[in-house]
Amino acid sequence: MKQGIIIKGVGGVYDVKVGDKIVKCSLRGRLRLEEKRILVGDRVELSYAGDHVVVERILPRERVLTRPPIANIDQVITVFAVESPKPNFLFIDRILVHAELANLSCVVIINKADLNQEKAEELQRYFSKISYATIITSCSSGTGLDQFSDLLDNKISALAGPSGVGKSSLLNAIAPELSLETGGLSARVQRGRHTTRSVSLFSLPTGGYVADTPGFSQLDLELEMETDLQFAFPEFQNYFNLCKFRGCLHRHEPGCAVKDAVESGEIHKQRYEHYLIFLEEIAPLF
Ligand SMILES: Nc1nc2c(ncn2[C@@H]2O[C@H](COP(=O)(O)OP(=O)(O)O)[C@@H](O)[C@H]2O)c(=O)[nH]1
Ligand SMILES: [Mg+2]
Ligand SMILES: [Zn+2]
Incomplete structure (x- = not known):
């Protein structure tokens, strides 16, 4: 039986990465009845009936991020820019807290370092002091892109950060074949059209998976106390x-x-x- 990872699901049709191929699948009726919500990041077993492929079984999950919903996630990567837009520290802390409470490791990316290298280093010291691993990057000069690529290697990651900080540009820089739209505007237009924002994973050539998310605008904490x-x-x-x-x-x-x-x-x-x-x-x- 073949195994794969769910990278996208829309209207009962799932894209599953199997080896280096992406296969369209539906769910076995039994799974549909169970109403166990299948998430991107889920590892699944598939069965083949001619050209029809169905998900037979969802393998046990490790960590789950609930917002956005991603199974087996390894890390949250917080992205912001040294300037344009100016860092919103409350928003950054919201993402960090959300990740900490989900028990996920968290890395901070300081992008657009080409605009102000000194400021980038100051911000790096600030976040290092709190104990976060940080990477200074620039899509324009290429600074830190190898480190960014290594970070995503063989992991399932969520990129979180406000619009315009360079999330799509960073992904394009390490995986040009993704050809994601950059500039922020198109993303906003798209969001207006689809009221329910469903998260999907990009499969990277180096073996990782990454979700490009707008960030966690609400902090709906699942705290006991x-x-x-x-x-x-x-x-x-x-x-x-x-x-x-x-x-x-x-x-x-x-x-x-x-x-x-x-x-x-x-x-x-x-x-x-x-x-x-x-x-x-x-x-x-x-
Ligand atoms: N100067 C500079 N501009 C960047 C850098 N990275 C991205 N940008 C620009 O910032 C804008 C927003 O980038 P985008 O990738 O769409 O941001 P996203 O909304 O976070 O996905 C685009 O115009 C990019 O060209 C960088 O490292 N330096
Ligand atoms: Mg983007
Ligand atoms: Zn006290």
Whole structure:
């Protein structure tokens, strides 16, 4: 029985990557009845009946990202530009937090370095300090593109970031045969036409798969408790056990080691402010 990976699904027809081919499949009736939602990234077993191919079985999933829905995802890659558009740090943190809560490893790409190399390095220091792996790239000069390509090698990744930062350009640079449209406008037009945005994976010649996503505009956190949010901020880890109160939310509690670390500059004020914004979203004070 052949195995493949679902890379796209529209109206009950699935594109499955099998070896180096893409095969159109439908689902075995039994699977359709089970209503187990099949996701891009799912590894499946196929059976062949003449030229008709059906998905027989979905193999057990490892990690799942729920928004956008991708099975067996290995990493989230946050992309932004040094300028044009200016980095939106709240949006970047939203993506990072979302990935952390899904227990996914996260890499930060600082693109358009050709526009301001100094700023790119400053941003790299900022994110490295929080403990994120970062890559400085430029589609114009070619900086960092080999590293970017290596990062995607043999993995399933989601590229997340706002429109215009160069996500499609980065993918075109390492896999020209994708010939993705760039410039941002076309993507917006397309979104207007299809109200439900379905995610699909691009298959890379080097063996990886990548989803080009607009980012996570909503932070619908699947948290058991509001005390879980602090775990999504790696640089808080050394402090929150030192807070005076167990269950400290690092908001207004006295003897808070996280707030002290913000005061002394060990934790970046902006990150703490974003923590408070997210906390307010999941656990409003009033
Ligand atoms: N200067 C510069 N422009 C870039 C770079 N990467 C992409 N762009 C430009 O930024 C615009 C948006 O790129 P696009 O790939 O469509 O961004 P996306 O919306 O994130 O997919 C396009 O006009 C690109 O030519 C870069 O590294 N440097
Ligand atoms: Mg794009
Ligand atoms: Zn605290």
